[in-house]
Amino acid sequence: MATTLPDQPAARTAGVPVLEVKDLTVEFPTDDGIVHAVRGVNFTLHPGQVLGIVGESGSGKSVTSLAIMGLLPRSARIRGEVNYRGQNLVKLSDKEQTKFRGKQIAMIFQDPMTSLNPVYTVGWQLQEAILAHQDIGKDKAWARAVELLDIVGIPNAPERAKNYPHEFSGGMRQRAVIAMAMTNDPDVIIADEPTTALDVTVQAQVLDTLRRVQENTSAGIVLITHDLGVVASMAHRVLVMYAGKPVEIGDTDAIYYDPRMPYTLGLLGSLPRLDDKGNEPLTPIRGAPPSLINLPPGCPFSPRCPMSRPHCDAEEPPLRSVAGVDHVAACHYAEELAGDVAAAEVFETAEADSQAIQHLDRLGNLEQAKAEAAAAEQAEDRS
Amino acid sequence: MTQTTPQAAGASQQNGAGETILEVTNLVKHYPLMGGGVVRRRIGDVHAACDLTFQLHKGETLGLVGESGCGKSTTGKAILQLSPPTSGSVKFQGEELVGKTRKQMRGIRRDLQVVFQDPYASLNPRIPVNDIVAEPLIIHGLYKRQGKERVRELLTVVGLNPEHGNRYAHEFSGGQRQRIGIARALALEPKVLVLDEPVSALDVSIQAGVVNLLEELQGRLGLSYVFIAHDLSVVRHICDRVAVMYLGKIVEIGPRDHIYERASHPYTQALLSAVPIPDPKLERQRRRIVLEGDVPSPVNPPSGCRFRTRCWKAQDICAEQEPALVDRGQGHPVACHFAEPRSLL
Numbered sequence: 001m002a003t004t005l006p007d008q009p010a011a012r013t014a015g016v017p018v019l020e021v022k023d024l025t026v027e028f029p030t031d032d033g034i035v036h037a038v039r040g041v042n043f044t045l046h047p048g049q050v051l052g053i054v055g056e057s058g059s060g061k062s063v064t065s066l067a068i069m070g071l072l073p074r075s076a077r078i079r080g081e082v083n084y085r086g087q088n089l090v091k092l093s094d095k096e097q098t099k100f101r102g103k104q105i106a107m108i109f110q111d112p113m114t115s116l117n118p119v120y121t122v123g124w125q126l127q128e129a130i131l132a133h134q135d136i137g138k139d140k141a142w143a144r145a146v147e148l149l150d151i152v153g154i155p156n157a158p159e160r161a162k163n164y165p166h167e168f169s170g171g172m173r174q175r176a177v178i179a180m181a182m183t184n185d186p187d188v189i190i191a192d193e194p195t196t197a198l199d200v201t202v203q204a205q206v207l208d209t210l211r212r213v214q215e216n217t218s219a220g221i222v223l224i225t226h227d228l229g230v231v232a233s234m235a236h237r238v239l240v241m242y243a244g245k246p247v248e249i250g251d252t253d254a255i256y257y258d259p260r261m262p263y264t265l266g267l268l269g270s271l272p273r274l275d276d277k278g279n280e281p282l283t284p285i286r287g288a289p290p291s292l293i294n295l296p297p298g299c300p301f302s303p304r305c306p307m308s309r310p311h312c313d314a315e316e317p318p319l320r321s322v323a324g325v326d327h328v329a330a331c332h333y334a335e336e337l338a339g340d341v342a343a344a345e346v347f348e349t350a351e352a353d354s355q356a357i358q359h360l361d362r363l364g365n366l367e368q369a370k371a372e373a374a375a376a377e378q379a380e381d382r383s
Numbered sequence: 384m385t386q387t388t389p390q391a392a393g394a395s396q397q398n399g400a401g402e403t404i405l406e407v408t409n410l411v412k413h414y415p416l417m418g419g420g421v422v423r424r425r426i427g428d429v430h431a432a433c434d435l436t437f438q439l440h441k442g443e444t445l446g447l448v449g450e451s452g453c454g455k456s457t458t459g460k461a462i463l464q465l466s467p468p469t470s471g472s473v474k475f476q477g478e479e480l481v482g483k484t485r486k487q488m489r490g491i492r493r494d495l496q497v498v499f500q501d502p503y504a505s506l507n508p509r510i511p512v513n514d515i516v517a518e519p520l521i522i523h524g525l526y527k528r529q530g531k532e533r534v535r536e537l538l539t540v541v542g543l544n545p546e547h548g549n550r551y552a553h554e555f556s557g558g559q560r561q562r563i564g565i566a567r568a569l570a571l572e573p574k575v576l577v578l579d580e581p582v583s584a585l586d587v588s589i590q591a592g593v594v595n596l597l598e599e600l601q602g603r604l605g606l607s608y609v610f611i612a613h614d615l616s617v618v619r620h621i622c623d624r625v626a627v628m629y630l631g632k633i634v635e636i637g638p639r640d641h642i643y644e645r646a647s648h649p650y651t652q653a654l655l656s657a658v659p660i661p662d663p664k665l666e667r668q669r670r671r672i673v674l675e676g677d678v679p680s681p682v683n684p685p686s687g688c689r690f691r692t693r694c695w696k697a698q699d700i701c702a703e704q705e706p707a708l709v710d711r712g713q714g715h716p717v718a719c720h721f722a723e724p725r726s727l728l
Contacts, residue, residue, distance in 0.1 A: 056588060057586055155675075169677040172677075199451055199613065200657040201450060202677075208671070226587070227659065228587070228661040229660055232660065232665075232666045233660075266588060270590070271616070272591075272617050272620035272621075273616055273660055273661060274615055274619055274643070274655065275662070275728040276616075276620065281599075282594055283591065284589070284590075349595060356540045359532075360533065363536065365572070366525060366528075366571065370494075370572075373493070381486075
């Protein structure tokens, strides 16, 4: 492990990776054309490792996770490999995948209300998940369900297991879903925006639970989120996605303190921070992510990139190692971001159009007009 | 400990000085809770906002923060008289708003505008953007004063291309729609804007642009903002003063840096410690206060201090006596019997 910064505890990367994703692509045919939702994702996950996948809406992070789980609709065209302990899951039939789903690979979804069945008790649903993959008695399964609820911090678990999902609060529901993901001691847990729908104090509870899961099992966790704060507190490695492709992968510290892809730098610069006194303006990234239907050739970030040059529009940069073997970025000019480059040096901050404001002033102040309107209304009232 | 004004780059940093433009006193808003069944009877009240008192000064941004259900949006709506308060007073430039008829409110609305959270639901999908922005001008009879040019300039001010004014709302992205909402709110040159979660539906890279826009417009146009949000990082960035709410009550209010650097109410402390910071090294050494349990029901709030059921400092007195929101030597008002400043960053 070539860590560029000393503080980060080395993740347990020894041994064989538990999950290996190779050149994964997902396409959806639609009336408007083919949506290239995922355009080549590569990563490996080791036991006990937390991999954070970050990106904005529509960057393909959720589709990647659903492709790994084999949960995409039939219309999706999936190519590439998802190797779980040497076996390619993409090639398997739905029936064969079912053996892996929930047993070796478990998933935690964003919305805990829709991932629990409202007409069965929480304990029953956990019990069902256990019995689906393990040949044990119902009583034992129930005891295990209660034990799991206890592990994820549900108070008074034996009683609460008899509750229906609507009797749980949002945070408790999400913890119950985490308990369900843990039922069969999976090797991989994919958490897709597990805290996005929750309040911060509840988020803290859920992240705490996830951390406990990570410490108590040897499962590798893929944590998908748009919140760079959550990733900073949880992940060993980070994969930044943009327009269906990873644009930077590296150890958490390397990504946060030495980003080499302008998009990553921009993302960090546009984020207000709790420990920031807030006197400097934020540095937004101009424009919007591209449509994934007709992607132009070249770097998909180029239209929004302040460092963009003609070469960027001609050739899409591949992921290449930029600082050590473990830190890769997809930018032709990644070297220019080496060292301590602040987002404000690269991205512009000016927003409101000063000329337009002056023009508004010239059009005349509305003060007088408003006073006249008020007077007219009063006169109307009197008559 | 008293370094309150850092290198005041943010020019609008007025720590509670300045002229009061909006004054809220003992504001209460209860929603009736109706029972099911054939005859719908009132079976209780949802205590959404209880006894809120605060002021907004000219040119400043006051943040109202708290988690879902703490009453921050209710407060915003009560200020605007969009849902009339149960009791209390809201004074805008010295004029009482509570009890005014819709017609009487119309003149005041020219100076008191709102931007809503959901840019998808708050814009009329059936009329082009030019008309959306022009609507307030037309309603108040001001469109005849070069309204057309005004709309063009407003769109330019918020960073949109005025050539796109004949498009419909669905043709714009989330961030652009929020800008349309801001242009509409600015059309009448208001003095106060109530911003109800204006950036929470947006992706970070887009959100930053809207935050900068709001800050810059405030400086240029001398606006005062009531900024309602649950994201404490955004609030720290944009607000001059912050009021922290829990279960319909303000638990702590004060200048931004007081709240963030010397949080004195246990709830504020828990809230701040729960927000993850995008800095891995810092995150590794941070100590978190993880609250037990959930927010109690606002139908039956706990006696005394409403936070006591989840508070690690709670004593008998907390159940018996409600702590007043007063300065207990922290330099800003805190509603806790055992208030004690603590740095959490």
